[in-house]
Amino acid sequence: MxxxxxxxxxxxxxxxxxxxxxxxxxxxxxxxxxxxxLNSVNINLxxxxxxxxxxxxxxxxxxxxxxxxxxxxxxxAIVMMLYRNRRSIDxxxxxxxxx
Amino acid sequence: xxxxxxxxxxxIAFYLTAAMMVFGAVKVVTVKNMVHAALWLxxxxxxxxxxxxxxxxxxxxxxxVLVYIGAIVVLFLFGIxxxxxxxxxxxxxxxxPQAKGIAVVVGLLLAAVLGYAxxxxxxxxxxxxxxxxxxxxxxxxxxxTYLVPFEVVSVLLLGAxxxxxxxxxxx
Numbered sequence: 001m002x003x004x005x006x007x008x009x010x011x012x013x014x015x016x017x018x019x020x021x022x023x024x025x026x027x028x029x030x031x032x033x034x035x036x037x038l039n040s041v042n043i044n045l046x047x048x049x050x051x052x053x054x055x056x057x058x059x060x061x062x063x064x065x066x067x068x069x070x071x072x073x074x075x076x077a078i079v080m081m082l083y084r085n086r087r088s089i090d091x092x093x094x095x096x097x098x099x
Numbered sequence: 100x101x102x103x104x105x106x107x108x109x110x111i112a113f114y115l116t117a118a119m120m121v122f123g124a125v126k127v128v129t130v131k132n133m134v135h136a137a138l139w140l141x142x143x144x145x146x147x148x149x150x151x152x153x154x155x156x157x158x159x160x161x162x163x164v165l166v167y168i169g170a171i172v173v174l175f176l177f178g179i180x181x182x183x184x185x186x187x188x189x190x191x192x193x194x195x196p197q198a199k200g201i202a203v204v205v206g207l208l209l210a211a212v213l214g215y216a217x218x219x220x221x222x223x224x225x226x227x228x229x230x231x232x233x234x235x236x237x238x239x240x241x242x243x244t245y246l247v248p249f250e251v252v253s254v255l256l257l258g259a260x261x262x263x264x265x266x267x268x269x270x
Contacts, residue, residue: 004222020127043150081266
């Protein structure tokens with residue numbers, strides 16, 4: 001099997017995730033797209049770990065899974081806070097920092 | 100052990116799973132119902148676990164199922180319900196057509212750059228023999244080479260736990 005099969009799959013999923021982050025307006029759906037991006041990186045790490053017969057790829061993938069879990073926990077807490085304060089999770093409404 | 104041209108079953112499994120994952124990912128970013136988006140995300144995560152098994156990384160595949168499908172998707176469903184998002188179809192989920200056009204252009208540009216870089220760098224690289232990387236080796240590596248990063252990740256998880264409680268607390 002070619003390494004590129006897995007690398008191209010990761011790249012396509014990454015681009016779909018980037019499209020989701022830019023095109024979606026709902027906070028929870030933006031977080032879902034970010035999860036898609038983080039997950040597509042893992043396949044590259046595992047593929048290169050298998051290519052070079054190095055275990056470090058798997059260890060880094062485990063670290064990314066842990067960081068993604070932490071990120072989604074804090075992210076959903078922020079979205080809930082937003083909903084409690086504004087009765088809406090539309091991220092276009094969060095423009096207080098705009099001059 | 101395996102000649103590269105003999106891995107027919109693996110190639111068929113790869114392309115079926117990959118097509119399913121790309122379809123599911125497109126559905127996640129386009130579907131009009133938030134609960135359906137979370138369920139399509141399950142398809143993508145399960146396909147990713149299958150890819151890890153194809154790459155002979157069993158422990159990561161099991162972790163993927165436990166953490167992503169078991170915990171993160173449930174967390175997303177709770178997030179959808181607690182924010183009283185519309186359960187049915189909704190037109191309020193997406194940006195306007197202009198922002199969508201920009202998003203399509205950015206995504207396609209990124210795909211072109213990534214695709215060219217990968218094609219240029221790894222055109223004919225093959226895996227050769229697949230070596231099963233045992234779970235024992237993973238744990239040996241974590242607790243010797245990567246001991247300090249492992250402790251840092253523990254502290255990060257503790258910080259995220261406390262931060263999420265502080266943010267979501269009702270006071």
